[in-house]
Amino acid sequence: MSSSVNLGDVTGVHKNPINVVQLLGRAFDARPALWSVASLALLFSAWEIAGLIPISIAFPTFSATVAAFVEMVLDGTMAHAYFLTLQPLILGIAISAVFGIVIGVVMGLSQKAEWLMAPVFIVLQAAPMAALVPLVTFVYGIGLTAKTLAVIMLALPVIVLNSYKAVRHANPSLIAMCCSFQGTRLQQIVKIIIPDASPVMFAGLRLGIAAGFIGVMLAELLITPTGVGDLITYHRSVANYAHMYAAVASIIVVSTVTLAGLQRFELRFLRPEKRKR
Amino acid sequence: MPQAVRSHVHIDAAATSDDPVVEVRGVSKTYADVEALRNIDLDFARGKLTTLLGPSGCGKTTLLKIIAGLIPASSGEVRVNGRVVTGPGPERAFVFQDFALMPWATVMRNVAFGLELRGVSPAERRRVAMQYIEKVGLAGFEDKYPHELSGGMRQRVGIARAFAVNADVLLLDEPFSAVDEQNRRKFQEDLLRLIEIEKKTFIFVTHSIEEAVYVSDRIVLLSPRPGRVSQVIDPDIDRSASPDDIRRAPAYLDTVEEIWDGLRQYAD
Amino acid sequence: MTISGHRIPMMASLIVWGLLWEIVGRLDLIFLIPPLSGIFEAGIKLVQTGSWQAASIITLRSFALGMTLAIGVGVPLGILMGRFKAVDNLMGLWVNMFVSAPLSALVPVLMILFGLGETTVVVTVFLFAVWIIVLDARAGVMQVPSSLIEMGRSYGANGWTLFVRIILLSALPEILAGIRIGLIRGVKGVVIGQILVSIIGYGELFELFSRSFEMENFWALTMILFAAAMLLSALIEIFEKRIEYYAGER
Secondary structure (H helix, E strand, O other): OOHHHHHHHHHHHOOOOOHHHHHHHHHHHOOOOOOOOOHHHHHHHHHHHHHHOOOOOOOOOHHHHHHHHHHHOOOOOOHHHHHHHHHHHHHHHHHHHHHHHHHHHHHHHHHHHHHHHHEEEEEEHOOOOHHHHHHHHHHHHOHHHHHHHHHHHHHHHHHHHOOOOOOOOOOOOHHHHHOOOOHHHHHHHHHHHHHHHHHHHHHHHHHHHHHHHHHHHHHHHHHHHHHHHHHHHHHOOOOOOOHHHHHHHHHHHHHHHHHHHHHHHHHHHHHHHHHOO | OOOOOOEEEOOOOOOOOOEEEEEEEEEEEEEOOEEEEEEEEEEOOOOOEEEHHHHHHHHHHHHHHHHHOOOOOEEEEEOOOEOOOOOOOOOOEOHHHHHHOOOOOOHHHHHHHHHHOOOOOHHHHHHHHHHHHOOOOOOOOOOOOOOHHHEEEEEEEEHHHHHHHHOOOOEEEEOOOOOHHHHHHHHHHHHHHHHHHHHOEEEEEEEOHHHHHHHEEEEEEEEEOOOOEEEEEOOOOOOOOHHHHHHHOOHHHHHHHHHHHHHHHHHO | OOOOOOOOHHHHHHHHHHHHHHHHHHHHOOOOOOHHHHHHHHHHHHOOHHHHHHHHHHHHHHHHHHHHHHHHHHHHHHHHHHHOOHHHHHHHHHHOOOOOHOOOHHHHHHHHHHOOOOOHHHHHHHHHHHHHHHHHHHHHHHHOOHHHHHHHHHHHOHHHHHHHHHHHHHHHHHHHHHHHHHHHHHHHHHHHHHHHHHHHHHHHHHHHHHHHHHHHHHHHHHHHHHHHHHHHHHHHHHHHHHHHHHHOOO
């Protein structure tokens, strides 16, 4: 379709009149952002129609959900909820990042540490850690510590394993190169292995943050009704469905925006071979 | 093996020279149960370019890495300037087949990496690196990253890095195998010019007969499985001639033909 | 790791950790950690109870149903996205968003839409597993070497034949890899779904054990679940290796 249009442009001869579909196609090819707009519009209209039918009494329209969201932003409940939710999330991720990267790097560098710890983290990553979240309330009650621990439980294994794999799979050719120039073991680690592993380690951090979001929501829904989890539970209990949906959608959007931002950062600064100048 | 032995061909000889910089004595290498090299005896003359040539699987890269100290020999020893090799040393520098450039570092930092590891001051290593970046023809590219360069340019970075540490012996592991044909020819010519200026010893691994004959003072033919020295050839070629004349010279063509006769039996 | 020449398999370190657990448990430091031997005893008793068997059947059924749906929807959608740019452009945003979204937040919504029962758990499993299956199927279809497609064309394959014989078979390793990760995510989905719904299957048992502080039973159930998850991923890995021979050709 587009190739025939281009041919017409080049030769200056328009044999067949350009129809609407072709025009749209060209516009979409020229501006990829239009696809995102169309994609969003499609889902939101489907949501609106499903809410208007309604497919369930517990299914508000898109517009009602947006209105509820705006209301909660304006009266400050949203900000307060996120203030409570982001604390354990940031704290948990920071702790997981520091310990996870250190443990992962040590496992990648030392065969003894690998033997001792890799199986544990392999089990923890493949296993449904969510089952253990209720346990933390026994020890730490329902405060910030419990929520932070829930985040760590879900985020730490994936960060550890990614750092470990990144270090283990550091480019052997670069390591041989460093040896051939008589680099010491320390130089090899600092100047070759860590920089070579950092993109994968960062990607692991990103996955850890995604897991952390799941963990904090689980903790708030399951053990400590505070923050965004409380917004969801409360509005559900009073059948305020538009508000409940707005809270759920907001946490999904926040997590998506965070992760997309991190991915962009990763491409921009950590992977020079993929960077566009 | 050809029976008509010409004056410059030694067979199964531990080729000796007056001033060997690298001496390989009875080196064997066995991986698990595969015998890669058997009892290699070789001398590499100072200031000359010696090529290890052979079909794939003859252990030529293994031998080069043993000389580099990157992998240990199963038996036998390698001496460089009279000292037994136990690992990599400052008198040897290696050029890698896959370039082994750090993707996160600029051309400048890559070339200066050997000096950086030795703790040379930033200003000094910048000066030395710049000098070799210019010599390999990459002036103006010092702030580029490897992914912004073509394959041939990347290997020039690898060669500049090896030159920058001022080693006596340069070990080149199929340096042009990932470079396309046109660039490879240009590269070979540039290499010959660099060799003339730098006066270093080169040990060069390749599987290209033409490349070996074109650049080498001496060619060591290895036979495969296990790798042994099957023939040593000193091409009798006038290097002062122009590249085109060399490639048309009867001596060049005859040597290529002769080596091909020796290797033909190993082709699959 | 090797000790005096003997190679010790990596998973053997779990025995070390098990022993450590036993010691900590015997010392009676925290009620949360009973001795491992006690947990095993409780586990043996637990699997003989009718409530565990019933819960296991419900859990397996929700998991199987959810996974069937996820594979049945995910693979075709991924292939469509890989073949048709318009589908890819329209769906890509949502698939990429949900693949790493905190889906645990969505479970309460599912609970009011589908009730506090198995349906919610099935949908949770589906939502946890489907996105990665879509993405991997899409990637598999997109990285079919163009030379392979051209080869098919030059030998007269077209349309359906080309799709089935070349594109689908060539994408199979990626599709299976997606299903493997999907299954592991599905296990997490079934657990999260059941724990949040908390009145069916293992969720009900977890709730019961933790409310009445039956730590041995709680850990026994957890370990059964962990073992099942590990076993599942090991099985898929074996299966994947059997088809890897032709994936390795690329």
